[in-house]
Amino acid sequence: MPRIRWHILVFLAPAVLVYTAVMIFPLFNTLRLALYDEIGQVRVFVGLANFETLFGDPLWADAFWNALGNNFWFFCVHMLVQNPIGILLAAILSQPRLRFAALYRTAIFVPTILSFVIVGFAWKLILSPIWGIAPGMLDAVGLKSLFAPWLGQDGTALTTLALVSVWQFVGIPMMLIYAALLSIPEEILEAGEIDGITGIAAFWKIKLPLILPSIGIISILTFVGNFNAFDLIYAAQGALAGPDFATDILGTFMYRTFFGFQLQLGDPHMGSAIATAMFGIILLGVCIYLFGIQTRMRRYQL
């Protein structure tokens, strides 16, 4: 019989125990709870009935598809606005011998460290028609007619919040792309210069292909982050994700369902069903990335 090396066990045990007990076990327990329901104060196994309610009952299904659709739009805005801006800023910052680069970097990262509560309320105040900072500033450039209470209207509230979230998190793609750009060896760029590829052409033809793997990682981080987002919407619009659920995403939908709000009682089993759906969506996204995108991406050895 091989000697048991106790110290390995001692080193591993605390992390594995805490991680298993507080993260993995509840995760699977939540997936299990989605198959149960409470009937007369007793927990009863009901199979897929909760999912039938979630997708079949028009009241639930409408709310779910609304939240999922909103969540997709939230993600699209991030991909279309946050990541291009992040790449642009990183490309500019990575220019050799740019002055004050560290200062810009530090300042642009500031919103990322603020809590959603601060960000949500700060923008709510700034965009508020009562305070008048936003209309006042638009007035100064002669565009006052463009102003509307963006956060209060069905059509614009979600996009506005997505842009606020973009404002907050642009620092992360910027930093990661910046790191990727710095790791491109000088010789490659010089070789390009000799062939007459400089400036913007060098960015499109040499740098961009080399940083594609980083862009892939950022996309999947954005995806996972967006599909369990909650805090910003809750801080700015409350649990009801107003106006008229226009800003409801999966995180707020799950919170309302399992924790209850106002007059509706919380339902942990329906909450678990929604959590299971979120789990499936995130898993699907991660798998598409791992097997569909990451393996097909061309990598260049530097």
Place this chain on the structure above:
Amino acid sequence: MNKARRNPLNIAAAHAILLTYTAIALFPVFVILINSFKTRKAIFREPLTLPNEESFSLIGYQTVMQQGDFFLYFQNSMIVTVTSLFFILLFGAMAAFALSEYRFRGNTLMGLYLALGIMIPIRIGTVAILEMMVASGLVNTLWALILVYTASGLPLAVFILSEFMRQVSDDLKNAGRIDGLSEYTIFFRLVVPLVRPAMATVAVFNMIPIWNDLWFPLILASSEATKTLTLGSQVFIGQFVTDWNAVLSALSMAILPVMVLYVIFSRQLIRGITSGAVK
């Protein structure tokens, strides 16, 4: 340096874009801070001017001090963040050492198991976590939060730290073994001091999300005695919506500690991200 890459026009354009974006990034923070020191009238009449003798007022901060228990919230946030970081680093480093130092059956499998949590957000398991905390009586205690943040921080910590621990020289550890040091002494005396920079990176990565989290404090510890600063300011602002002085002052007071931490740790954070620790 090549001329094409040092075109003065390009440089001017680069600075223009960066300055514009810096202004966009800092503007909301700036507006909140300056207006928190003004009278109510001045907040509405001239929101964009700095407070002067006439418009200066601390009335908002007085309301916050009287009505909200911000010192308690701050203390709770501190306890939760520091304790969670301590456990993440201690347990994470120990597990990372076991995985990177010893060959044993199931090593790779254990590494994969621990890495699972990097991509899956812990929030998915909230329903069962809440039930577990209620059953064990930990709900509305700071321990509930500490446990959750420790568990969710461990996967990335183990991953980053084991990468770094593989680089610690084997000769050093073997020399220690020949001198009769136990495996525990080798870990605490030799390895931990050498990976201190990586531990600092892990700490900084985890610090900000823990400090800023609203979800778990709201669900697991929303009692008055256990509110964190993030939840406390959320609730306070919700109650004082119409008192603009108080709201702006509360926001400023919530911004302050994070900014102080950021100024202290920004170099570490930026170096951590740009050195590819999260690749």
